[in-house]
Amino acid sequence: DQQVKQNSPSLSVQEGRISILNCDYTNSMFDYFLWYKKYPAEGPTFLISISSIKDKNEDGRFTVFLNKSAKHLSLHIVPSQPGDSAVYFCAASGASGTYKYIFGTGTRLKVLA
Amino acid sequence: EAQVTQNPRYLITVTGKKLTVTCSQNMNHEYMSWYRQDPGLGLRQIYYSMNVEVTDKGDVPEGYKVSRKEKRNFPLILESPSPNQTSLYFCASSGTGGQPQHFGDGTRLSIL
Numbered sequence: 001d002q003q004v005k006q007n008s009p010s011l012s013v014q015e016g017r018i019s020i021l022n023c024d025y026t027n028s029m030f031d032y033f034l035w036y037k038k039y040p041a042e043g044p045t046f047l048i049s050i051s052s053i054k055d056k057n058e059d060g061r062f063t064v065f066l067n068k069s070a071k072h073l074s075l076h077i078v079p080s081q082p083g084d085s086a087v088y089f090c091a092a093s094g095a096s097g098t099y100k101y102i103f104g105t106g107t108r109l110k111v112l113a
Numbered sequence: 114e115a116q117v118t119q120n121p122r123y124l125i126t127v128t129g130k131k132l133t134v135t136c137s138q139n140m141n142h143e144y145m146s147w148y149r150q151d152p153g154l155g156l157r158q159i160y161y162s163m164n165v166e167v168t169d170k171g172d173v174p175e176g177y178k179v180s181r182k183e184k185r186n187f188p189l190i191l192e193s194p195s196p197n198q199t200s201l202y203f204c205a206s207s208g209t210g211g212q213p214q215h216f217g218d219g220t221r222l223s224i225l
Binding site: 006032034036041042043044045046049089091093094098099100101102103104105106 | 117144146148153154155156157158161163169171172203205209210211213214215216217218219
């Protein structure tokens with residue numbers, strides 16, 4: 001049972017436009033959500049996070065939105081750049097008061113120049 | 114330079130031959146964790162450790178063991194590897210459990 005789902009395996013966006021990556025979760029006890037970016041042959045790197053007490057967090061070109069009622073979060077990248085081409089994973093934690101992390105299956109973003 | 118170091122980076126071995134993948138971090142982090150990445154399944158947490166001598170199961174702990182005798186090291190042990198443990202493995206660490214994790218560059222294991 002996949003508790004964190006990224007239903008779009010891939011996404012292509014034109015350079016300069018907005019990229020929107022989506023993530024759904026099923027466990028309402030999650031209280032901390034993160035996005036990681038992964039390039040080939042490297043480990044994931046942290047991008048941005050959000051606590052369940054917030055509905056938006058912004059860091060430069062990256063904004064994460066959390067809709068708790070819909071159990072949905074999204075990552076917006078504006079403007080998209082070719083260097084943003086990577087696999088993006090969302091992750092959730094905090095259920096049952098633990099620091100066990102559940103990751104989604106990833107979305108491959110391709111930003112076209 | 115702050116880093117998480119995994120060794121080996123690549124290993125091809127045979128079923129049943131015990132192996133250990135080492136992980137070391139130089140950031141004095143309390144939290145460490147192991148993940149495996151498989152096509153179509155994303156990253157799945159195997160074990161995590163909140164601090165020295167404190168470990169707990171992640172989502173897919175079967176067939177793996179860990180130990181945390183020192184703060185900086187968190188080895189992953191496969192006592193009797195099987196082909197279904199062929200995967201890309203990542204070690205990660207963070208200051209505490211509720212902080213973003215730093216990941217190593219991965220260890221690709223092939224078990225024949």
